[in-house]
Amino acid sequence: MNRIIIFTVSLFVVRFLNAQPCALESEIAVLKMNCSTQNSASDSVLQNLNKLSFLYIKHGNIDEAVSLNDFVIKSLYKNGIKVTPALTGALDVKGHILYSVNDIEEAKRVWELSLSVKRRFFSNRKGLLAESYSNLARCFNYMIAIDSAMIYSSEAVELINSCSIEERNKVNAPEILRTYVYAYKIYYMRGNEKKTCIQVAAKLDSIAAIPHPWLNYYLPDFIHDKANAFTDLALHFRDEPSNKNPDRAFSEYCYIRAQELYDRELYLRNKFNDNPNPLSTLYFTKALVQKYTFGNTIDNNLNCLSYANQSIQILNENNVSGKLDRMFFKTGKLNVMMFKSDFLINLYLLQKKKEHLNELYANTSAAYEVYIDLINNLKTDKLGSVFEVYNLFQFDALIFAELELYKLTGNKKYLTDAFCHSQQSRYLDLLASRKEKQNSKYNEQYFIDGIQKNIFFTKYTRHVFLDYYSSYYNPFVIFIVSNGELNYYTGTKPDFSDLSVLANPEFINDTQDSVYIALNSLYNSFIKPVCGYMIGKRFVHISSKADFCNVPFDALLPDLKNKNHFFGDEYNIQNRFSLLINPLFRKDHFDSNVAVFTVNPSYKKYPDLLFNRKLCDDLKHQYDAVSANHLKEIENSNPYILQISAHGYFDSSIMKPALLLNDSAVVTYSEIENLLSTPIIACLIMCESGKGVLKMYEGSDNLGRSFAVNGTPAVITSLWKADDKASALIMSSFYRFLSEGYPVHAALVEAKALFRKEHPEMAHPFYWASIQCTGDNLTVSLKSTQRKNQYFVLAAVAGSAVLAGLLLLVFLRRRKKLSQNKK
Structure with missing residues (x-):
């Protein structure tokens, strides 16, 4: 059902006219010649070219539309840019060209510019304003922003209804009304399908009866939209077990009616449209x-x-x-x-x-x-x-x-x-x-x-690659690369409901061992079937899609009898964005003078992260970390490592993860993707930084992935709500191991193991299993300033000892010489 909804939206994107004017090509040629021969192309000529460009777009001839649009823009530049209807018309055509090639965001930007110019200079030209509102409504329809689409399309209809007949005939009223009907259908269909679709069919019939010069171009489109309305009813009332309101007779009637309309549309398109x-x-x-x-x-x-x-x-x-x-x-x-x-x-x-x-x-x-x-x-x-x-x-x-x-x-x-x-x-x-x-x-x-x-790499090394893949057709597949061979395992899709137990702090003191049972169950599903390929191996590279990316593989439990021995204790687990390539690694970090950059904001509305604040202070003293309150400041520092210790959450209203820089400032992943400078390692120590919408092929579309898209090869995130003390202690050890030359994955593994050993009261997986590293296993040159100071002190002591020895030697020689002189 989701695909039919997606396809219905895509149908709205591709709209074509049913008939091309016979003299279209000759008319364009004449107008072009007139414009080129005139010293100054008139605004009316350029407006006609804009209309012809739109006709080309509607007929799928995008290249001709681009050519005409370029011609109009050059003519406007030739005459000196003046704010005229031809200028806003050229902007509208540019938006239609972008929209037709599915660059919706850019089309929306151009149409917003056109609307702002019209509001400033042509506020009394209601028809022009109506076209801009309708164009933006099309964008919102495409993005399934239903409320916005309804608001903009309603404004467009209100403006077009208040126009004179002469002004209405100069703009594309059929397109404006058609856009409104589509938005109306999507907006009101929720819970009221039958009444809404019947109203839509009636509205389309009434629109088809309104006189307009371009009306005949749109008749097949109106018939198509009307057929879609009956199709929606046929699908909604079809007789199947999952349908709560089946009406087989009415569904079949709507289907037959839809097919009749599609056949009528087919007749018209075959007759008039080449x-x-x-x-x-x-x-x-x-x-x-x-x-x-x-x-x-x-x-x-x-x-x-x-x-x-x-x-x-x-x-x-x-x-x-x-x-x-x-x-x-x-x-x-x-x-x-x-x-x-x-x-x-x-x-x-x-x-x-x-x-x-x-x-x-x-x-x-x-x-x-x-x-x-x-x-x-x-x-x-x-x-x-x-x-x-x-x-x-x-x-x-x-x-x-x-x-x-x-x-x-x-x-x-x-x-x-x-x-x-x-x-x-x-x-x-x-x-x-x-x-x-x-x-x-x-x-x-x-x-x-x-x-x-x-x-070939796995043939002579202790590495093994596991790619976890799932689709509607293949619910569970593991591709295994080991010992120089590629193999695969397939089975039934595992039950991912166990993951919810891991993220729930109520199960920390659960006497039923629910968390450990869940980790053992996940181990039996994900690891046990491929254990044979890991014999003699040490490094396990894991690439995940869909729900698999939410699995803390290093915390999986091989044996319920030994709750202190995890999969990550046997193997060096490396979660990877891809088993093939570096994700956009930028090579401009090695000239950076800043090793670590910390973002640790203060809060009034939310509790301060005291342990993470101490962590950031320690990083400043130990590694000369540069601290800031805003993420944008990273662009001036270009650090090796970014440490964000802040509040974060998954915003279910927009289905996106978010970072709180203070009580009100929210940073989304789109802002991260647009940063001009990104670190080599991004440590996102905040709640749910590793949680996101599951994409078909990508896995989780979380904040960590947004850094990867922007060029960061390794990110550390939290799959669920992070404990302030536990995360700070783990990351403190992580930086110490990193400074000792450990690669990033190994440093985090050692840090978590040390945390469990030194803090048995927090050895439960809830405290440490959520912190996961994804990306390349990099080694960075992180030098401790304390260690530098220690070296300086040792050197000073050694120098002082040498100097004292020399002075003693001089003293002894002088004393010997004096005693000889006395003799």
Whole structure:
């Protein structure tokens, strides 16, 4: 059901007109010529070009729209920048171009600028203002910010209704009203689906009856939206066990009505529109409606597969010349191929026919090639568009096909490819490879080379690599690299509810040993099946996805009879963001004069962290640490290590982790990602700094990962609420071991072991197991100033002794000489 919601949102993003004016190309040519021959292009001419640019965008011809938009902007510069409707229109078109290539944040920024200019200079032009409010509502619809979308779209409708007919005909009223109807549906559907969808259908009919020059362009879109409303009703009332309000007869009626409307839309698009994108989207929509209406049966999946193939075929048969247009086509194709994989997997699981598995592998491999091509052609610093494409590719389906083919054939290539794609599926890896290899193409060989190096590395060393992978199709897979070979284990998905026991302080004194039982259960699920591969090994590298990233592997308990012996006591556990590459490691830290940078704010509303405050004071005396109250100050210091001792929490309202710098100042991970300087090691000693929203391939989207995205190769976080005293004592020992030359992972392991030994009253896993290090096993040159002082004192003492000896020698010689003279 989540995918149909996501797809419904994506449908709203790609809107196309049904008919292209016959004289469009000639009209553009004439207007361009007029503008180029005139000494000064008139504002009305430039406004017409803006409108034609918008038509190009709606027809999927992005390259022509970009060309026209550039032409308008150059003309405005040529005449000297003046605030005119043509200028705001050019900004609006620029926003539509960005929106069409899924760079939503940048489109929103441009449209906000346009709205501010209109408010300042054209406050009486209600139609222009209505377009800006509607554009921003589209962004909020895309981001599923439903309340904001409703507010902005309602304002747009109020403005357009107060316009004169002449002014309304000059702006895109059908688009404004359509945006409002979509926001209205999403806003009011919650708990009132039937009434809302019927109202939406009625509103669309009434909008279609309002005279407007562009109305005919939108008739297929209105029919499509109306069909979607009936589809929503068909899905909501379908007869299935999980549905609380089934109404089979009404559901079937709505489905039939939706299909009639989709057929009507298909007729209009075939008759008037030569753009293949909306036709492909329509077949895609019919496939999804078929799937979610009639369930997971063989016949239904075959019908869905037929629609998906038609959708892909339409895009295959139509070539476009522009670079952006080709990317636009491929993005749509990738979306269809993702859902086609779903249908093929369902058919394979239902029938166990190898032909379906072979077709699945062919489809996912082809989709992978499209994905790579799109990634290589989307060059942007912010990688916003790249992230949208990344979300469209279904690594899980490709990995499922490769593992199934390995089971059937025993061909190791399939297993190697599956492991490679498991690692490659991380957006962090994608981000790193593109930032570190700007001038080279992103390709699979880069990852395969990394896999082969790791496999060879384990052949002659005491290292083993474990990649914990989970998906809807493969609930539990462990890829194991050991003794120069790649193997894997698969089983049923473990019960992660045990993790909640670990984070609950009420279980510290539990007489039932609930925490230790949970740790032993997790050990039996995660480690015991692969113990044979760790014989004779010392270093265990663990890469986790989804729920696995919340597991404190070093605290897992092999034997309930020995509660003081943990998995981390036998092996050096190293949690890794990736088993392949460094996450964006910046190499500008070695010139830094600051070793440690501490952030330890004071609070009035919240209790002060007294032990962590003492820790920061000790770091200042022992390692010349620079202290500050705000994170931004790190940009002026560029330290090796950042120590944050503060209050933190997971904000469930925005589903993001947050850092409290004082009673009111909150820092989110987006601010961390935008820091101009990042440390080599980030120690985030605060509550729930390691907690975040679980992403499909990434694991936990927490504050630690935000530092990794910004270039920090190793981070230390807390999986649950950190105890002030325990965390301060552990980190104090951590810095001591670090200064003695221990790598970061080993330093934390030794620090936690020493803490349990010296403080048996806090040996319970609640106090120490939450503190986890993730990233590379770095060694940094951290020198203690106290040790320097000790060396200075020893040198001074030694120097004094030598001087005293020399003086004594001189004295004795003089005395001997005097005695000889007396004789």
